[in-house]
Amino acid sequence: MLHTDREREREMESKIEAATGKLVVKKVGGKSTVTRCFSKYPLKFIIPNKVGSSETDAVWVYTLTYGGGIVSGDSISCEITVADACTAVLTTQASTKVYKSLGSKSSEQILEKQIFRVVLDSSLVIVDWITSGRHESGEKWDFELYRSTNHIFLEGDQPLFLDSVLLEQGSITNIAERMQDYQVIAMVILLGG
Amino acid sequence: MEDDQANVSHGKEKQASVELPLHWSEWQLLDSILPTGGFAHSFGLEAAIQARLISSPDDLRTYVIHILENTGSLLLPFVCTATTSPDLETWHKLDRMLDATLTNEVSRKASTAQGSALLRVAASVFTEVPSLKKMREISLNFGDVAFHHAPLFGIICGLLGLHRGTSQRAYMFITLRDIISAATRLNLVGPLGAAVLQHQIAFVAEAMLKKWKDRAVEEACQTSPLLDTVQGCHAYLFSRLFCS
Numbered sequence: 502m503l504h505t506d507r508e509r510e511r512e513m514e515s516k517i518e519a520a521t522g523k524l525v526v527k528k529v530g531g532k533s534t535v536t537r538c539f540s541k542y543p544l545k546f547i548i549p550n551k552v553g554s555s556e557t558d559a560v561w562v563y564t565l566t567y568g569g570g571i572v573s574g575d576s577i578s579c580e581i582t583v584a585d586a587c588t589a590v591l592t593t594q595a596s597t598k599v600y601k602s603l604g605s606k607s608s609e610q611i612l613e614k615q616i617f618r619v620v621l622d623s624s625l626v627i628v629d630w631i632t633s634g635r636h637e638s639g640e641k642w643d644f645e646l647y648r649s650t651n652h653i654f655l656e657g658d659q660p661l662f663l664d665s666v667l668l669e670q671g672s673i674t675n676i677a678e679r680m681q682d683y684q685v686i687a688m689v690i691l692l693g694g
Numbered sequence: 695m696e697d698d699q700a701n702v703s704h705g706k707e708k709q710a711s712v713e714l715p716l717h718w719s720e721w722q723l724l725d726s727i728l729p730t731g732g733f734a735h736s737f738g739l740e741a742a743i744q745a746r747l748i749s750s751p752d753d754l755r756t757y758v759i760h761i762l763e764n765t766g767s768l769l770l771p772f773v774c775t776a777t778t779s780p781d782l783e784t785w786h787k788l789d790r791m792l793d794a795t796l797t798n799e800v801s802r803k804a805s806t807a808q809g810s811a812l813l814r815v816a817a818s819v820f821t822e823v824p825s826l827k828k829m830r831e832i833s834l835n836f837g838d839v840a841f842h843h844a845p846l847f848g849i850i851c852g853l854l855g856l857h858r859g860t861s862q863r864a865y866m867f868i869t870l871r872d873i874i875s876a877a878t879r880l881n882l883v884g885p886l887g888a889a890v891l892q893h894q895i896a897f898v899a900e901a902m903l904k905k906w907k908d909r910a911v912e913e914a915c916q917t918s919p920l921l922d923t924v925q926g927c928h929a930y931l932f933s934r935l936f937c938s
Binding site for chain 2 (some may be wrong): 653
């Protein structure tokens with residue numbers, strides 16, 4: 502079912518309106534600079550000046566969630582635009598922790614989606630990883646559902662890389678069994694020149 | 695009264711005369727004797743053995759079930775959409791999407807090899823569907839069609855007149871068939887044991903089908919990232935029997 506252009510436009514507009522964070526990086530005075538930065542609870546951007554080598558032109562953006570973690574019901578969405586010849590690093594201060602709300606009816610479900618729209622000569626590095634939990638508490642792949650999607654599109658919505666990993670406790674197979682004795686899984690994507 | 699009965703049974707006969715020959719095509723498509731080269735692929739089983747993930751019949755059973763679940767979550771949407779809309783434009787769109795989705799090079803190459811072989815065979819065998827040959831020729835001329843297996847399997851089923859429920863079940867079946875076959879050649883299980891295992895797992899496969907069928911391709915996801923990683927190591931194996 503193909504959406505019409507108008508439908509897609511409306512969809513995108515409502516997505517931007519609902520965004521918890523928006524960031525734009527442009528070249529100002531020959532340097533990559535954040536020209537627009539907006540965030541609302543529970544998201545916060547921290548943009549320190551002196552990270553990385555002074556010889557490298559790159560903006561470092563740290564995303565924080567108030568409380569240091571995510572609890573059920575949290576919904577965060579960011580839109581980030583990096584202009585030509587600019588470099589931006591988007592990362593977290595520490596690993597993102599997921600907490601189960603006591604007495605919460607909803608099970609621990611984490612859904613993450615990252616969509617990257619690049620042009621032919623863009624460079625992109627993505628690191629996406631997850632650990633099995635807090636081992637001291639006996640957590641080993643003990644959550645209900647985790648879904649992480651990383652899509653990379655070229656111009657004209659051409660799909661370049663579509664990856665979606667779903668770890669869900671099932672009646673037939675559970676996550677720990679599927680992960681065997683591994684406690685961490687990571688994906689590193691390198692694109693460009 | 696007699697006329698009505700005669701009409702009903704004539705109608706049923708007419709329906710049967712269309713449906714019954716279809717069974718023969720369906721069975722031929724699922725028969726391992728169809729020369730599509732599926733025997734050259736182990737679905738990561740060979741790499742999993744060498745990575746010491748499988749050392750007992752129970753491990754094999756678990757492995758097969760995990761692969762079937764991943765087939766359901768990742769590939770059934772492509773089979774489903776292709777069966778429902780078996781046209782050139784849909785096929786090419788699905789082929790491009792799957793090419794971007796199969797990020798594991800080993801499984802990507804296995805998919806294109808099997809898909810190409812399947813279309814070549816289907817175009818030659820099912821001559822009552824001339825569009826198969828036409829679509830193949832057009833796509834070979836385009837040059838940037840990858841000929842991935844799952845969409846093509848769906849296209850062929852759709853053009854033959856099979857329902858998407860049948861094509862998705864069939865795709866799970868041929869996956870199960872091929873892994874079990876690879877397991878016997880890797881000496882994990884004997885031929886009789888393999889047949890027993892296949893029948894036992896069939897019930898699980900049906901449950902997987904129920905869970906994952908009739909979804910949109912945008913929902914396609916993988917559920918066994920560990921096995922995907924292990925399969926990707928197949929190219930590094932020093933000695934190997936299979937292509938993937």
